[in-house]
Amino acid sequence: MIAQxxxxxxxxxxxxxxWSNVSKAIRNVKLGKPSHRDDRxxxxxxxxxxxxxxxxxxxxxxxxxxxxxxxYLGFIIINVEVLEIVIDGVFGTHRVFAPLxxxxxxxIGAFEILAILVIVAVIIFWLRRNILKLLRFNMPxxxxxxxxxxxxxxxxxxxxxxxxxxxxxxxxxLQLLKYGHYHFKDGIVGSFPVSHFIAxxxxxxxxxxxxxERGAWWFHIIGILIFLxxxxxxxxxxxxxxxxxxxxxxxxPLAKFxxxxxxxxxVALMMDPNADPYAAPVEQAEEPDRFGAKxxxxxxxxxxxxxxxxxxxxxxxxxxxxxxxxxxxxxxxIMMDVRDRMEEVGxxxxxxxxxxxxxxxLLDYISKEELWACTTCNACVEECPxxxxxxxxxxxxxxxxxxxxxxxPAELNMTFSNIENNGAPWQYSQxxxxxxxxxx
Amino acid sequence: MSEKIKVRTMAELAxxxxxxxxxxxxxxxxxxxDRAKKITRAFAKLLNQAEVDFAVLGTEESCTGDPAKRAxxxxxxxxxxxxxxxxxxxxxxxxxxxxCPHCYNTFKNEYPDLxxxxxxxxxxxxxxxxxxxxxxxxxxxxxxxxxxxYHDPCYLGRGNGQYEAPRNVLHQLEIDIKEMxxxxxxxxxxxxxxxxxxxxxxxxxxxxxxxxxxxxxxxNPKIIATACAFCxxxxxxGVKHYNKEQDVKVLDIAEILVNGIKE
Numbered sequence: 205m206i207a208q209x210x211x212x213x214x215x216x217x218x219x220x221x222x223w224s225n226v227s228k229a230i231r232n233v234k235l236g237k238p239s240h241r242d243d244r245x246x247x248x249x250x251x252x253x254x255x256x257x258x259x260x261x262x263x264x265x266x267x268x269x270x271x272x273x274x275x276y277l278g279f280i281i282i283n284v285e286v287l288e289i290v291i292d293g294v295f296g297t298h299r300v301f302a303p304l305x306x307x308x309x310x311x312i313g314a315f316e317i318l319a320i321l322v323i324v325a326v327i328i329f330w331l332r333r334n335i336l337k338l339l340r341f342n343m344p345x346x347x348x349x350x351x352x353x354x355x356x357x358x359x360x361x362x363x364x365x366x367x368x369x370x371x372x373x374x375x376x377x378l379q380l381l382k383y384g385h386y387h388f389k390d391g392i393v394g395s396f397p398v399s400h401f402i403a404x405x406x407x408x409x410x411x412x413x414x415x416x417e418r419g420a421w422w423f424h425i426i427g428i429l430i431f432l433x434x435x436x437x438x439x440x441x442x443x444x445x446x447x448x449x450x451x452x453x454x455x456x457p458l459a460k461f462x463x464x465x466x467x468x469x470x471v472a473l474m475m476d477p478n479a480d481p482y483a484a485p486v487e488q489a490e491e492p493d494r495f496g497a498k499x500x501x502x503x504x505x506x507x508x509x510x511x512x513x514x515x516x517x518x519x520x521x522x523x524x525x526x527x528x529x530x531x532x533x534x535x536x537x538i539m540m541d542v543r544d545r546m547e548e549v550g551x552x553x554x555x556x557x558x559x560x561x562x563x564x565x566l567l568d569y570i571s572k573e574e575l576w577a578c579t580t581c582n583a584c585v586e587e588c589p590x591x592x593x594x595x596x597x598x599x600x601x602x603x604x605x606x607x608x609x610x611x612x613p614a615e616l617n618m619t620f621s622n623i624e625n626n627g628a629p630w631q632y633s634q635x636x637x638x639x640x641x642x643x644x
Numbered sequence: 645m646s647e648k649i650k651v652r653t654m655a656e657l658a659x660x661x662x663x664x665x666x667x668x669x670x671x672x673x674x675x676x677x678d679r680a681k682k683i684t685r686a687f688a689k690l691l692n693q694a695e696v697d698f699a700v701l702g703t704e705e706s707c708t709g710d711p712a713k714r715a716x717x718x719x720x721x722x723x724x725x726x727x728x729x730x731x732x733x734x735x736x737x738x739x740x741x742x743x744c745p746h747c748y749n750t751f752k753n754e755y756p757d758l759x760x761x762x763x764x765x766x767x768x769x770x771x772x773x774x775x776x777x778x779x780x781x782x783x784x785x786x787x788x789x790x791x792x793x794y795h796d797p798c799y800l801g802r803g804n805g806q807y808e809a810p811r812n813v814l815h816q817l818e819i820d821i822k823e824m825x826x827x828x829x830x831x832x833x834x835x836x837x838x839x840x841x842x843x844x845x846x847x848x849x850x851x852x853x854x855x856x857x858x859x860x861x862x863x864n865p866k867i868i869a870t871a872c873a874f875c876x877x878x879x880x881x882g883v884k885h886y887n888k889e890q891d892v893k894v895l896d897i898a899e900i901l902v903n904g905i906k907e
Contacts (some may be wrong), residue, residue: 264830459803460753464718468758471722496716525833525856530849577846580714580838581798586829602716615843616715623720627706628672629842637670638702640681641651641688 211293211425218429225436229512232550235559236505241452248451251591256450261589265519268332271325275361278322279443282368285315289425298385299375302393312394316372319365320398326361333358340518345537350439350516357440364427371420373402374413383410386417445513446590452506453591458582461599466493467607496603499565500546503600510592511543520584520594526577533577535584535594541569542597566601575601576613649688653702654735665697666765667737669751671744672707673873679880680743680873687743687767687898693905694779696770698741704731710746713754715839722758725750729760741765743898745799745872746837752804766800768810768871768897775816782817786904793822793863795856795879796831797872810871810897817904822863832856834870834878841874857882861892868894 241248254260259276262269291300301308333341333354341354376396378386380403396403406413435441442449473479497503520535521527527534545566553559578598585593605611612620619629627634657664668691673680691698709724732740740762742748752764774780794814800806807828814821826832835845835852845851857879860868868883870876873896880894 457749457753457804459749459799461713463722463754463757467718467722470719471726474723475726495718523830523832525835525852526846526848528832529845529852529855531846533846573846576839576843578838579798579833579835579840579852581833582802583798583830583833586802599714599716603718604716606716607719612715612717613843616839619715619839619842620712620717620720623707623709623712623724627724628676629707629711630672630676632676634706635703637675637705638651638653638700640670640675640684641649643681643685 205296208294208296214426214429215290215293218426218432222433222436225433228550228554229436229441231553232546233505233508233512235501235546235549236503236508237501239452239504239506241506244455247455248453251453251455252447252451255453255589255591256446259589261587261591264587268329271328274318274321274325275329278318278325278365281318282315282322284311285368286425286428289421293425299393302388308393309395312372313397316369316396316398319368323362323365326358326365330355330358340522343518343521343534343536345534345540346516346518350540353438353440354516356434357438360427360431360434364424364431367420367424367427369399369402371417371424372396373399373406374417374420376400377403377406377408378410378413378417381408381410381413383413386414439514439516442513442515442590445509449509449513450591452509454585454593454596458585461596464495464603466495494604495607496605497597497600498567498604498608500542500549502604503542503597507542507593507597507600508546510594510597511539511546513590514539514543514592515590516540517589519587519589520592523583523587525579525581525583531573531577532571533574538570538574538594538597539592541566545569570601572605572611575605576616649685650692651688652699653704654699654737655702655704657699658735663736664699666739666741666770667732667735668698668700669740669742669744669747670700670705671742671747671873673877674743675705677873677877679877683743683873683876683896683898686896686902687771689902690771690774690780690898690905693907694774696774696779701731701735706731708747708750710750711839711842713750714837725755725758725760729755729758732760732762737762739763739765741767741770743767743871743873743896745797745803746874749799749803766806766809766871768800768813769806771898771901772809772812772816775813780901781906782901782904783906784818787817787819787867787900790819790866791822791864792819792867792869792900793824793860793865794827795824795834795860795868795870795875796827797870797875798831798833798837800871801831802829810869813897813901814869817901819900821869822865824859824863826859832859834872834875836874836878841877851882851885853878853882854885857886861886861888865892867900868892869897869900870894871897 259269259273262272288299288301292298332338375386376399379392406416435444494502500508516536518536524533524535549559552562575598578595580595582595585595622629622631626632654667670684674684706728707724708728709721712724713721740751745766748764748766751762792814794810796807811821833852834856860879868879870879876894876896883889883892883894
């Protein structure tokens with residue numbers, strides 16, 4: 205009875221803390237400007253099914269895709285087992301789903317095989333990061349916390365799966381010994397294709413076995429709750445956020461950039477022959493929109509969600525032509541910078557009740573050198589498994605630099621004035637536009 | 645190609661009370677860049693050959709604003725768009741064809757919302773249908789035995805999903821394309837987009853165009869085909885970087901086709 209109460213309290217605390225952090229993430233995303241992505245619903249559902257649920261884009265690289273699929277299936281399917289653990293924990297039952305009979309045996313057997321496959325996949329992932337040192341996992345932005353974060357996730361998965369298998373091994377051995385409530389009158393319940401090997405290494409004393417079984421059981425479920433609460437602080441948040449993120453993702457054509465509404469109004473006024481140039485400005489209830497993005501408040505919400513969803517896999521950076529040729533720009537770092545700044549603002553709000561200007565902005569995280577190196581080729585957007593859009597963020601900050609600070613590189617300012625004066629990015633006369641007809 | 649090309653302007657036709665079926669938007673590179681002007685001439689020649697009822701804006705044409713928009717100058721972009729839309733709507737333009745993937749993208753995706761709604765074609769799309777309709781006929785065998793690879797421009801390929809039209813034109817010419825390692829949606833940029841054409845690159849190990857050209861040269865091509873004047877410039881520079889300009893030509897789809905059709 206005490207165990208049941210303790211379990212229920214831990215469960216509620218675990219879920220409660222997780223929920224408070226999710227609320228914080230939602231609040232942080234809402235710091236951005238509203239996104240208008242409620243069009244083309246059918247395509248959006250399809251996108252979510254294919255890219256999130258079906259992991260379609262992962263398969264551009266088959267080896268990590270298969271490993272990732274294993275871990276993903278393991279995660280989803282083994283969660284059925286977690287449901288049993290929760291019911292057992294709250295009601296003090298033992299293997300409450302056992303009456304399912306043959307199906308139960310099949311399920312437990314399948315979980316075990318998945319668990320061992322997950323362990324293998326996770327070990328390969330670890331080797332790729334730490335021994336093979338794949339380039340994209342060892343770039344400048346991956347030093348420190350991002351590197352540790354990735355490894356912590358892998359250790360979590362290894363430990364959780366090991367606890368699950370140890371629990372089953374001890375349970376199996378206790379069933380063989382027909383000990384206490386572990387004994388089912390119909391014989392062995394569950395099938396243990398993996399853990400019956402582990403059982404060979406366990407002691408035969410039933411009291412010790414019960415301690416191992418209970419220990420592993422508690423360790424497993426508490427581990428899961430800790431892992432759940434780790435998500436908010438980690439790139440692992442993607443296991444939940446990939447779904448809304450792919451739903452609200454940019455749909456093709458990728459080369460289409462939205463036209464800024466705030467600029468539309470200005471241009472309409474300039475082009476309007478009836479506009480009164482001496483008219484007093486209309487009283488505005490709030491400050492007019494800033495052109496482009498200086499800070500996370502100026503970005504659309506979808507890009508803040510992008511930042512939380514980013515798994516830091518680095519495929520974007522891997523295919524970025526600027527990065528490939530040794531420039532500082534890394535689309536992954538853009539996403540990480542947005543998240544870091546958003547977290548900083550979030551903490552500021554937690555501390556002060558509302559945001560108090562800290563004199564900082566996104567530009568303290570992202571340098572101009574990075575921003576101006578982008579060729580807008582969309583390779584990063586095309587590549588991202590969760591459909592993030594680092595390119596639109598880069599453009600939004602460029603818009604701020606150009607339209608609010610007049611801080612474009614000098615050559616681009618020349619280009620702008622050429623377009624303005626000659627109607628071409630070069631200094632040619634518009635009168636020469638037909639010369640090609642008679643030239644050879 | 646020294647013969648006279650027949651080109652009429654929208655203004656001339658309007659004076660006669662006529663409207664052409666389609667506007668050929670030449671674009672800034674196509675009007676002013678010496679290399680790109682050859683592409684413009686090749687395409688205009690093909691339009692004449694296929695007896696397409698077209699006209700150009702000539703001196704009334706202006707930058708679409710694409711480079712300004714990609715470089716963050718949304719204001720300048722929308723000003724250019726407003727002026728161009730006024731001109732084109734004034735001539736009641738319904739269809740546009742252009743040899744520039746950047747102009748193409750801007751007209752197709754960004755002008756509609758600003759009041760400019762047109763049916764927009766990239767020249768490779770129009771050439772594909774002219775071949776299909778039999779208005780252009782290939783000679784056959786012109787490119788027999790030649791290794792030819794095709795570089796996807798970002799704003800045509802990944803940006804607008806058009807991978808097949810340029811390839812189909814090459815197939816019509818009985819060309820068996822030797823694809824690069826990275827092609828179609830995995831294609832690598834030539835390095836010109838996003839305003840890079842008009843500025844020096846940031847500190848780097850090598851130029852993007854050198855990297856992209858290296859991959860093209862790995863297919864051992866006689867011709868590197870592309871469908872964008874900017875890609876053409878960049879890859880031509882790349883070929884020069886590797887001192888291969890004697891052996892390898894960088895040609896636009898229109899130039900390849902114009903040499904392979906029946907007169």
